[in-house]
Amino acid sequence: MAPPTLRVARAATDLDALLPFYVEGLGFDVLVRFMDHDGFDGLILGHPNAPWHLEFTRHGDAPAPPPPGPESLLVLYLPDPDDWRAATGRMARAGFAPVQAANPYWDARGRTYADPEGWRTVLQNAAWTT
CATH class of the missing domain: 3.10.180.10 (2,3-Dihydroxybiphenyl 1,2-Dioxygenase, domain 1)
Incomplete structure (x- = not known):
């Protein structure tokens, strides 16, 4: 059995503000960008052949939850x-x-x-x- 693909998803406030950190800084690729998918905008970042992705979503004007503590x-x-x-x-x-x-x-x-x-x-x- 092949291992599953891991996607870590979290809410975000400003998708465009995250791009320099994850794309320019960490070197991830934008795998998918979507707008108004059932009211959500989002980014899926990672590497094309990696078995994991990071997903960031924003729903309308709803604020994202605060970040976790410094050990998360x-x-x-x-x-x-x-x-x-x-x-x-x-x-x-x-x-x-x-x-x-x-x-x-x-x-x-x-x-x-x-x-x-x-x-x-x-x-x-x-x-x-x-």
């Missing part, structure tokens, strides 16, 4: 030092500076960034192991 993280493991340096450099060129992680574990081998709505992503220079 999206973590991207980049074990190759050159890939990690390229990713953190891309974030800097896109205008995003690291923020201090709430848990010092993430600052030891990674950098944490907050998107325009306060949601945090860690670029971790390590391989994920079980």
Whole structure:
């Protein structure tokens, strides 16, 4: 049995404001953009052949819920030092500076960034192991 495709979805306030962070900074592609799908506008971001996506939706003028606490993280493991340096450099060129992680574990081998709505992503220079 093939593993399922993972989609992480959340409400957002300003879809256009998120694009520089996720596309220019993190290097994701816009896989789908939709307008007024049953009253929702949205973006689906990721990489074309990856088994995961991020979805951001906005419904009319309804505000998005507030971001979670600083320990609710999206973590991207980049074990190759050159890939990690390229990713953190891309974030800097896109205008995003690291923020201090709430848990010092993430600052030891990674950098944490907050998107325009306060949601945090860690670029971790390590391989994920079980």
